[in-house]
Structures are given as structure tokens and as C-alpha cells.
Amino acid sequence: MLIETTSEWNLMRRRGALLREMHELVAGNLMRGTLVTLARRCGKARCACTTQGRKHKSRCVSVNLSGRTRLAYVRAEKEAQVRKALGHYRRFWKVLDELTEVNLRLLKLGHGPSIKGPSEGEQGSGVKPARRGAKPAQQSRATQ
């Protein structure tokens, strides 16, 4: 029993840490994709890319969105930032998997995932209980 309580406490603590990390990752911006180097010829007959086969290299971020591969050039001074955003995305999925694991284990121990955030905004949209003829006991239950 003591072991179980400790593991529950540890799981909840871990859940808090994972949620905090996810918040940080999202706040730091993230994006899916891969950094790639494109090598191409510009087409000018006297350019080194044609005469010496030294192709022009450029860094791009490549990502498949809705079945379409999308590319965007990444200027050298932006590469570190893009790298970070891509790293945040990969880390986000690892954290999400671990959070899911922790939530599964907590569910098995009888703890639902405590939900905060957007669902709180839905309080006003719920159907109001009929006041007419409601008994005090029902009323207090409904307003809690």
C-alpha cells in the first residue's frame, strides 16, 4: 500500500513535470519537418555550377503537409532557430507519449487525468437545469 501511494505520488509529480515541459515546448514554438540541403544548377553557362560541377547548395526545411511535400529556404542565420523548432516538435511527441503512459497508469490506479483549460470555458454553454419544481437537494447538486 505504501509502495502504491508512493508510485501514485511519483506519477502525479511526473505528470506535472511533463505538462510543464509541453507548455515550454509550445511556448518556444515548434514545427514538423526535416532540414535538407538542396544542390542545384542555376543555369548560367559560365557559372561554376555548370563549368566545374560545383552546384549551389542551400538549406531548406522540407515537410509533408496533407500529402504534399513543402519546402522553404532557410537562411543561414535562421538555421539554429529552425533546428530548435524541429527539435521541440520531436521532443513534444516523446513527452506526449510519456504523458499518455503516466495517464494510463494513473487511470489503472483509479485517477482520471485532471483536466484544465479549454473545457472550463464551456461552463456557460451547458443546458441549465429546470428550476421550476426542483427540489432543494437537486438544485444544490446541479449548481456544484
Ligand SMILES: [Zn+2]
Ligand atoms: Zn550557378
